[in-house]
Amino acid sequence: MKKILTLxxxxxxxLSLVLFTTGCQVNVYDDPPGPPPxxxxxxxxxxxxxxxxxxxxxxPTYIWGNNNSIPNYFAYGQFxxxxxxxxxxxxxxxxxxxxxxxxxxxxxNYDLWYxxxxxxxxxxxxxxxxxxxxxxxxxxxLGPGIDRVNKTGDTTFEVLERTDDQIVVLxxxxxxxxKLTYKKLTESKKDQLDPTNIKKAIVK
Numbered sequence: 001m002k003k004i005l006t007l008x009x010x011x012x013x014x015l016s017l018v019l020f021t022t023g024c025q026v027n028v029y030d031d032p033p034g035p036p037p038x039x040x041x042x043x044x045x046x047x048x049x050x051x052x053x054x055x056x057x058x059x060p061t062y063i064w065g066n067n068n069s070i071p072n073y074f075a076y077g078q079f080x081x082x083x084x085x086x087x088x089x090x091x092x093x094x095x096x097x098x099x100x101x102x103x104x105x106x107x108x109n110y111d112l113w114y115x116x117x118x119x120x121x122x123x124x125x126x127x128x129x130x131x132x133x134x135x136x137x138x139x140x141x142l143g144p145g146i147d148r149v150n151k152t153g154d155t156t157f158e159v160l161e162r163t164d165d166q167i168v169v170l171x172x173x174x175x176x177x178x179k180l181t182y183k184k185l186t187e188s189k190k191d192q193l194d195p196t197n198i199k200k201a202i203v204k
Contacts, residue, residue: 038123039123039124040119040120040121040122040124041120041121041122041124041125041126041127042120042126042127043117043118043120043126043127044117044118044120044126044127044128044129044130045129045130046114046115046116046117046129046130047114047115047116047117047129047130047131047132047133048081048114048132048133049081049082049083049084049112049113049114049132049133049135050079050080050081050082050132050133050134050135051067051069051070051079051080051082051112051134051135051136051137052076052077052078052079052134052135052136052137053065053070053074053076053089053136053137053139053199054076054077054136054137054138054139055076055138055139055140056138056139056140057140058093058095058140058141059093059201060091060092060093061092061093061094062090062091062093062188062190062198063089063090063091063139063198063199063200063201064089064090064091064190064193064194064197064198064199065087065088065089065197065199066087066088066194066197067082067085067087067089067112068197069081069082069083070082070199072196072197072198072199072200073199073201073202074199074200074202075201075202076201076202077136079134079136082112083112084111084112084113084114085111086109086110086111087109087110087111087112088107088108088109089107089108089109089110089137089144090105090106090107090108090189090190090193091105091106091139091144092104092105092106092188092190093141095141102141103188104141104142105184105185105186105187105188105189106139106143106144106182106183106184106185107182107183107184107185107189108137108144109180109181109182110135110137110180111178111180112133112135113178114130115130115131115132115133116130117129117130118130143162143167143182143184144167144182158170158171160179164184165183165184166181166182166183166184167181167182168180168181168182169181169182
């Protein structure tokens, strides 16, 4: 009888040992765990684009543009925040050339871009915000002029072509290149344009 009890006790011990070793796992580290891995920082914000219309010494009599960021009743020289994209502008008027009064008609096509923010750096370092961009279009009887200002640096302009009928300008700023073409027309085209996009200037 004593032998049977001893055998039963041994079986119970072995069963408990199996259950304990398979049902519970203990990890032992020699060193404490290090800091968690750090991720990449967020992208910088994209820069904003702004556009303004102005004139040199003679105010146009008619202005049309399909950039709806410029309100139909606008102020000369005021910058309006705009979406990036390709836009058309048309203006016409009269001026005195020597003894004679002449009419002028100019078609303008221009681009607005925005500078992307840069990628974030290691360990959560945020990226650099893109520069805001400001485009001024000057309406002149002899052809439009442009100014481009960016917070990250100046823009360079190169006149590729200038004739009595057309002006082609190459614009560079950093990695961006922009080609603008201004065309002088021989007659008014305002009857062909959508009247909802006529722009009228508020008194300066």
